[in-house]
Amino acid sequence: MNPLSFHEDRPFDLIAVGRLCIDLNANETNRPMEETSTFTKYVGGSPANIAIGFARLGMKTGFIGKVSDDQMGRFITGYLERNGIDTEGVKIDNTGAVTGLAFTEIKSPEDCSILMYRDNVADLLLHPSEVSEAYIRRSKALLISGTALAQSPSREAVFLALEYAVKHDVTVFFDLDYRPYTWKDEAETAVYYNLAAEKCDCIIGTREEFDMMERLLNRTESDDHYTATRWFSHRADIVVIKHGGAGSIAYTKDGGSHRSGIFRTNVLKTFGAGDSYASAFIHGLMKGTDVSEAMKRGSASASIVISRHSCSEAMPTEEELLEHMDSALYETI
Numbered sequence: 001m002n003p004l005s006f007h008e009d010r011p012f013d014l015i016a017v018g019r020l021c022i023d024l025n026a027n028e029t030n031r032p033m034e035e036t037s038t039f040t041k042y043v044g045g046s047p048a049n050i051a052i053g054f055a056r057l058g059m060k061t062g063f064i065g066k067v068s069d070d071q072m073g074r075f076i077t078g079y080l081e082r083n084g085i086d087t088e089g090v091k092i093d094n095t096g097a098v099t100g101l102a103f104t105e106i107k108s109p110e111d112c113s114i115l116m117y118r119d120n121v122a123d124l125l126l127h128p129s130e131v132s133e134a135y136i137r138r139s140k141a142l143l144i145s146g147t148a149l150a151q152s153p154s155r156e157a158v159f160l161a162l163e164y165a166v167k168h169d170v171t172v173f174f175d176l177d178y179r180p181y182t183w184k185d186e187a188e189t190a191v192y193y194n195l196a197a198e199k200c201d202c203i204i205g206t207r208e209e210f211d212m213m214e215r216l217l218n219r220t221e222s223d224d225h226y227t228a229t230r231w232f233s234h235r236a237d238i239v240v241i242k243h244g245g246a247g248s249i250a251y252t253k254d255g256g257s258h259r260s261g262i263f264r265t266n267v268l269k270t271f272g273a274g275d276s277y278a279s280a281f282i283h284g285l286m287k288g289t290d291v292s293e294a295m296k297r298g299s300a301s302a303s304i305v306i307s308r309h310s311c312s313e314a315m316p317t318e319e320e321l322l323e324h325m326d327s328a329l330y331e332t333i
């Protein structure tokens with residue numbers, strides 16, 4: 001049973017809000033970045049990856065964000081459009097800001113890291129005046145991503161988008177996407193994450209991300225059920241806690257809980273798992289599957305993307321996803 005409802009008569013299935021960046025993934029794997037010399041350029045940024053994955057699954061997708069007025073900005077908007085994503089809400093910076101860069105290194109399949117250049121990035125200059133109420137109310141759902149809360153005016157732009165979503169009964173998904181290097185301190189992060197989460201219908205995060213939010217309340221133990229229950233007193237109907245290779249668990253406001261296993265795969269790199277999981281999980285719910293099936297689809301998409309070099313470019317079509325679910329080994333946890 002799917003506890004979320006959507007206004008089916010709206011032209012967009014999902015509008016994502018947040019950063020549009022560039023991934024530069026090292027081509028030389030199984031070595032540190034100090035020993036690599038070539039990189040492949042992809043569109044990146046967690047909400048961008050999720051939007052691309054969601055559109056790749058055949059859904060009508062929009063985006064609200066800001067790109068740099070240069071080759072990288074044009075590369076990003078061109079890629080979104082080639083993937084069928086509406087870019088009406090994507091603004092072009094006029095202050096000389098740059099595009100965020102995520103240099104990734106694959107030291108081993110289990111040991112990957114991301115070096116992010118985030119100074120003076122265009123995505124954090126998205127202004128509330130650039131968030132369109134008319135655009136948001138045309139969507140069944142909105143996706144927000146935590147890193148967009150890291151600085152003003154992007155922070156205020158996200159909160160305004162949330163206000164518009166609540167006003168027009170747009171279902172809100174919050175992918176926590178906590179990137180410590182983008183924040184000044186953890187307490188500030190937790191304050192804004194908790195405020196945003198109060199307005200969201202479905203919250204998706206790792207155990208570590210929820211722990212960060214709960215340390216603000218002086219909680220030191222990790223308890224998935226406590227985490228989920230806390231948000232049911234606000235707007236949330238579903239809370240998903242991801243546990244990497246140990247799968248994921250979801251709780252629903254009606255008292256249900258669902259565990260998902262993983263699909264065994266040849267892991268090339270681990271990053272991208274969360275974005276692909278979110279894109280297929282949201283897709284499943286919007287296609288009317290129950291929570292368990294949506295989680296399984298998320299896990300399948302993640303197992304595809306972590307076996308490939310990129311994140312955005314690696315996102316599967318619905319046909320690929322369903323074929324993978326039929327053929328790959330699914331391990332319950």
Ligand SMILES: Nc1ncnc2c1ncn2[C@@H]1O[C@H](COP(=O)(O)OP(=O)(O)OP(=O)(O)O)[C@@H](O)[C@H]1O
Nearest residue numbers: 242243244245247248262270271272273274299302
């Ligand atoms: N080694 C793995 N093998 C198969 N599936 C995996 C593996 N690691 C993660 N997954 C799948 O991806 C989902 C999300 O992974 P994870 O919990 O690492 O999220 P995340 O930390 O947000 O990911 P990211 O590394 O992209 O930030 C898991 O719930 C699981 O379904």
Ligand SMILES: O=C(O)C[C@@H](O)[C@H](O)C(=O)CO
Nearest residue numbers: 023044045046102271272311
């Ligand atoms: O979200 C980022 O800025 C980095 C991503 O582009 C990268 O693909 C990744 O970490 C995916 O989880």
